[in-house]
Amino acid sequence: MNDYIRPGHGSGGKLMHELIHDIFFRHFGHHELKKGSDSALLQSNGHRLAFTTDSFVVNPLFFPGGDIGKLAVCGTVNDLAVCGAIPQYLSAGFILEEGFSIAELEKIVISMAREAKNSGVNIVTGDTKVVHKGMADKLFINTSGIGYIPEYAGSFANNRKIKKGDVLIINGTLGDHAIAVLSEREDLPFQSTIKSDCACLNHLIHSLLEKKLHIKFMRDLTRGGLATCLNEIAQAQAIDIEINETRIPVKASVEGICETLGFDPLYLANEGKVVIIVSAEDASEVIETLKADDLGKESTIIGKVTSENGKKVIAESAIGGKRLLQMRTGEQLPRIC
Amino acid sequence: MKYVHEYRNKELSQKLINKIHHSAKGKYTFMEVCGGHTMAIQKFGIPSLLPPKIKLLSGPGCPVCVTEKSYIDTAIAYARLSNTIIATFGDLMRIPGSTSSLELEKARGSDVTIVLSALEALKIAQNKPDKKIIFLAIGFETTAPGSAVAVVQASKARVKNFFILSAHKLMPPAMKAIVDEGVKIDGYICPGHVSTITGSAIYDDIARKYSLPCVISGFEPLDLLQTILALVHQVNEKHSTVEIQYARAVQPNGNPKAKAIMKQIFCETDSEWRGMGNIPKSKLVLSEKYQQYDAEKMIPVDVEPTISDKGCICGEILKGLKTPLDCKLFGSGCTPENPEGACMVSGEGACQAYYRYQSQTEIT
Ligand code: SF4
Ligand code: SF4
Numbered sequence: 001m002n003d004y005i006r007p008g009h010g011s012g013g014k015l016m017h018e019l020i021h022d023i024f025f026r027h028f029g030h031h032e033l034k035k036g037s038d039s040a041l042l043q044s045n046g047h048r049l050a051f052t053t054d055s056f057v058v059n060p061l062f063f064p065g066g067d068i069g070k071l072a073v074c075g076t077v078n079d080l081a082v083c084g085a086i087p088q089y090l091s092a093g094f095i096l097e098e099g100f101s102i103a104e105l106e107k108i109v110i111s112m113a114r115e116a117k118n119s120g121v122n123i124v125t126g127d128t129k130v131v132h133k134g135m136a137d138k139l140f141i142n143t144s145g146i147g148y149i150p151e152y153a154g155s156f157a158n159n160r161k162i163k164k165g166d167v168l169i170i171n172g173t174l175g176d177h178a179i180a181v182l183s184e185r186e187d188l189p190f191q192s193t194i195k196s197d198c199a200c201l202n203h204l205i206h207s208l209l210e211k212k213l214h215i216k217f218m219r220d221l222t223r224g225g226l227a228t229c230l231n232e233i234a235q236a237q238a239i240d241i242e243i244n245e246t247r248i249p250v251k252a253s254v255e256g257i258c259e260t261l262g263f264d265p266l267y268l269a270n271e272g273k274v275v276i277i278v279s280a281e282d283a284s285e286v287i288e289t290l291k292a293d294d295l296g297k298e299s300t301i302i303g304k305v306t307s308e309n310g311k312k313v314i315a316e317s318a319i320g321g322k323r324l325l326q327m328r329t330g331e332q333l334p335r336i337c
Numbered sequence: 338m339k340y341v342h343e344y345r346n347k348e349l350s351q352k353l354i355n356k357i358h359h360s361a362k363g364k365y366t367f368m369e370v371c372g373g374h375t376m377a378i379q380k381f382g383i384p385s386l387l388p389p390k391i392k393l394l395s396g397p398g399c400p401v402c403v404t405e406k407s408y409i410d411t412a413i414a415y416a417r418l419s420n421t422i423i424a425t426f427g428d429l430m431r432i433p434g435s436t437s438s439l440e441l442e443k444a445r446g447s448d449v450t451i452v453l454s455a456l457e458a459l460k461i462a463q464n465k466p467d468k469k470i471i472f473l474a475i476g477f478e479t480t481a482p483g484s485a486v487a488v489v490q491a492s493k494a495r496v497k498n499f500f501i502l503s504a505h506k507l508m509p510p511a512m513k514a515i516v517d518e519g520v521k522i523d524g525y526i527c528p529g530h531v532s533t534i535t536g537s538a539i540y541d542d543i544a545r546k547y548s549l550p551c552v553i554s555g556f557e558p559l560d561l562l563q564t565i566l567a568l569v570h571q572v573n574e575k576h577s578t579v580e581i582q583y584a585r586a587v588q589p590n591g592n593p594k595a596k597a598i599m600k601q602i603f604c605e606t607d608s609e610w611r612g613m614g615n616i617p618k619s620k621l622v623l624s625e626k627y628q629q630y631d632a633e634k635m636i637p638v639d640v641e642p643t644i645s646d647k648g649c650i651c652g653e654i655l656k657g658l659k660t661p662l663d664c665k666l667f668g669s670g671c672t673p674e675n676p677e678g679a680c681m682v683s684g685e686g687a688c689q690a691y692y693r694y695q696s697q698t699e700i701t
Contacts, residue, residue, distance in 0.1 A: 004444050006431075008674070015674050246347075261453075262376065318342075319350035319558040321382020 013224050013328030017232075036236065038079040038219065041149070050085035052076055053144040059137060061108065063184040065176070065195030068141055069108035071271060073115040073123075074200045075222070076145040081202035082218040082274060084156045084209060085147030090116065093127040093142040100138050108139070119200035121145065153209045160216040162237050166305040167283045169276045171204065171290055172197065172298040173249040174226055175268030179257055194253055199272035204293045208276070213286050217277040224328045225267040229275055230313045231327045240310035243303030243325075246318050266315070267328050277305065344557030350386075353562040358388050360569045366392045366521065367568050368657060370512060371528035372399035373556055375690050381558040391565065395687040397511045397613065397655045398528060400476045400504075401428040402679045402686045405609040407643040408475075408504045409434035414640045415471050415502065415632065416447040422465070424458035425473040427451045432679050435644040455480075455487035455501070462491070462499035471632045474501040479530040481505040481621055482595040485602040488623065488630050500632035503622050505603070509539045510619035511610065516547045520657040524550035524568040526561070529583045534599075536591025540579045548577045555583035602627055611679055612652020649678035654687050661691040668692065 008015040025034050032040045039052035056072045066074075073090065080087040092112065096105070116123050180196040201220065208215055217237065221229050226248070234241050250258075250265045258265050272295060278286050283301055290296030306314075313325040369375055375395045378384065384393065397403050413434050416423045423439065430440040430451070443449040448468075452458045458472035474484040484501055491499045508531050516522075527540055532553045540551040550571035554564035564582045571577060581587050599621070608620030623631045648666050653659040661667045661680075671677035673689050680688035 004441065006440055006444070018674070262373070264380065315382075317381040317558070318345035319347055319381055319383075319386070319562075321384075321386045321558070323379060323382040323385070 011223055011328065013228055037083060039083040039085060041083060048149040050080050050083045050147045050149060052079040054079060055140060055142040057140050060184050061138060063196055064180045066198035067108055067111050069112035070115045070198055072141040072143045073112050074198055074271060076143040077119050077121060077200045077202050078220040080145050080147040081205045082220050084153035085149050087121045087145055087147040087202050089146045090121050090123045091125045091144045092123050095136050095140040096130045097136040097138050098130060098133045115200060119202055152212055156209060156215050162216050162239055162277055162305055164305055164308050165280055166216060166277050167280050167301050168303045169286060169299060170302050171274055171296040173251045174270060175250060175254045175265040177271040178268035179254050192253060192257060197270055197272035199295050201272060201274055201295060204295045207289055207293060208286060211289060214279055214282045215276060219275050221270040221273040221275065223269045225269060227266040227325045228327045234311045234313050238309060238311060239305050240307035240312045241303060242306045242314045244316050247300060247302050249298050249300055344559040350558055350562060353566055354386050357566050357569060360573065361388045361390050362573060364390050365523050365569060365572060366394060367524045367526055368394040368396040368522045369526040370396040370398040370508065373530060374526055374554060377556045378561060379690060383561060394657045395690055399686055400506060401432060401682060403506060403610045404475055404504050405611045406434060410643055411640045412439060412473055412502060413437050413442055414638045416442045416449055418638060421469045421471060422448045422450060422461065423471055424450055424452045424461055429473055431682050435641060455484045459487045459491055459499050462496055466498055469498050469500065472501045475504045477506055477508050477531050478534045481599055482534060485598045488602050488627055491630060500630055500635060502632040505621040507619050510616050512543055514613060514616045515656050518656050522657060523572050526564055527551050527553040529553060529555050532587045534592050534595045537579050537581055537589050544577045544579045550577045551579045553581045553583050553587050612655055646678060651678040651680040654680060661688045
């Protein structure tokens with residue numbers, strides 16, 4: 001009864017990881033793919049390139065703070081940037097449902113063009129398919145992206161060793177994207193003015209790399225939220241991480257909604273947030289640099305690496321109790337009791 | 338949500354924790370009946386702060402966990418009918434029925450949609466007059482008034498295509514059943530949200546006849562710590578009374594309006610609880626007058642015979658008689674990703690909470 005695709009297979013949590021390992025890695029098998037990083041890092045004629053792809057299926061198409069087009073550009077740009085690459089070229093593939101409004105399509109395309117311009121990438125190739133009514137939900141977008149890794153980011157891309165005592169930094173509040181989309185989609189029993197944090201982070205990230213700050217690791221947060229992202233990092237890097245929940249920035253309104261619905265902000269989706277691991281000595285300079293950018297105003301240290309040999313993520317609560325943070329196992333659902 | 342932080346103050350918590358350590362003399366087992374409490378206890382890492390002498394058990398407070406399998410089977414049968422939309426709280430999607438689940442039926446093409454409230458389901462009915470909308474009405478005294486309001490509004494607006502399939506359950510009968518089964522607990526952490534509706538009198542019997550301390554608790558860490566301390570004190574002093582810790586939300590006589598509308602719409606009946614058997618007068622169904630909104634009365638359907646759970650001992654666990662570790666399937670045949678029983682489906686189900694709690698002991 002379990003051999004069918006369920007929503008959880010796409011939600012960035014444990015089921016999705018199993019699917020990727022058991023089906024895709026098993027058959028595609030390339031060592032670069034199996035690293036499971038945000039972008040593949042490739043050598044071509046002495047040039048170091050990063051290559052990535054992502055598909056976007058958000059419902060609703062438009063939400064406070066963005067739309068599917070902006071997401072499609074930012075998501076791919078961010079996947080390149082967190083690998084230390086300067087994003088350069090994007091492709092855009094569209095799957096359109098028969099009957100979808102051309103005016104809305106154009107709005108989305110304009111938004112993509114604007115975002116591409118802001119982040120300094122060019123959309124240089126594309127594809128269009130139309131499927132019969134009911135075979136897709138209005139519009140799906142796939143974007144792929146290529147970027148080059150500049151000399152100064154070389155050592156970062158080579159992965160410095162993460163050590164005990166290194167700190168974790170985040171560039172702002174959690175959960176804004178999830179709540180913005182939710183408040184647009186569901187008939188929630190409250191009004192919300194929360195905007196999605198959807199943004200291209202490449203300029204922010206490059207301000208760090210240019211300064212040759214000793215960044216050890218970066219990953220952008222997406223569907224599975226901070227908890228899932230930290231678990232991925234802990235497993236891939238074989239480290240233990242401890243975060244302090246009182247230091248994690250969450251907007252009061254997002255927190256309020258989480259309380260009402262029984263959500264945990266640590267598992268909510270984000271589209272403009274990056275976790276950065278640096279050595280403790282560099283932390284203040286990294287934060288200062290991040291804060292100089294609009295997208296990093298609320299940057300702060302949220303936790304530290306507690307062991308170089310492990311895979312656990314532990315959260316210390318406001319009252320000092322500790323719990324094991326696990327990967328998300330399915331969709332977060334509003335509680336009913 | 339500023340007020341929330343007052344109840345998460347570290348110094349105050351520490352004081353309470355010290356007091357609890359100081360007061361705890363013998364061994365104590367308290368049961369938190371409500372899934373929301375289980376969740377908060379886990380989220381704030383409360384077990385890691387309590388003396389090992391104090392054990393917290395999760396009770397039957399998750400309406401999803403206690404919903405009988407035949408109910409899921411009935412919902413699945415309805416989902417297979419044409420022109421029918423099942424509107425449900427998300428939690429129910431993954432609960433295994435006898436041979437399928439709503440999630441699987443949806444993947445196969447049934448129209449199953451997740452809603453956040455009964456009113457949202459009613460709205461779908463009004464927007465799609467040519468379809469029958471069946472709302473899976475589950476939950477305790479907390480969600481029952483919502484279903485009642487939806488039925489009243491449906492009747493006012495003369496909506497003909499809105500139905501509810503009720504599994505609304507009542508908390509106190511289950512709390513009594515647990516003690517009747519011989520479960521050894523020293524006190525109840527009574528549900529906060531349920532009590533805002535019902536008031537505190539519903540626990541009087543339990544405190545008096547069963548001599549069990551009852552404290553109605555809020556959901557913040559300070560609430561829970563205060564509650565645990567109050568329970569420890571009651572046990573130490575051999576008291577058994579109903580205390581309201583959650584006084585900022587719970588009135589002794591509850592919410593009269595909500596109680597009135599429930600009384601108007603529903604009547605009590607005996608009901609199966611998943612794994613706990615039949616509990617007298619523990620379920621709410623629509624009364625005579627509102628039968629036209631009762632899916633079971635109005636829409637005939639063939640339900641496949643219920644296959645009883647093989648190996649799943651959820652029931653014993655809900656009653657606190659066994660722990661998930663006693664279940665052969667726990668952790669191998671039954672995990673949060675591939676749940677065998679309802680208790681493993683969501684974060685607050687007893688088995689999943691234990692699954693997490695167990696790993697919690699790895700924290701040093
Ligand atoms: S799964 Fe959690 S939120 Fe859902 S009914 Fe059970 S206890 Fe409540
Ligand atoms: S572990 Fe799974 S099968 Fe065993 S009692 Fe819990 S829910 Fe049932």
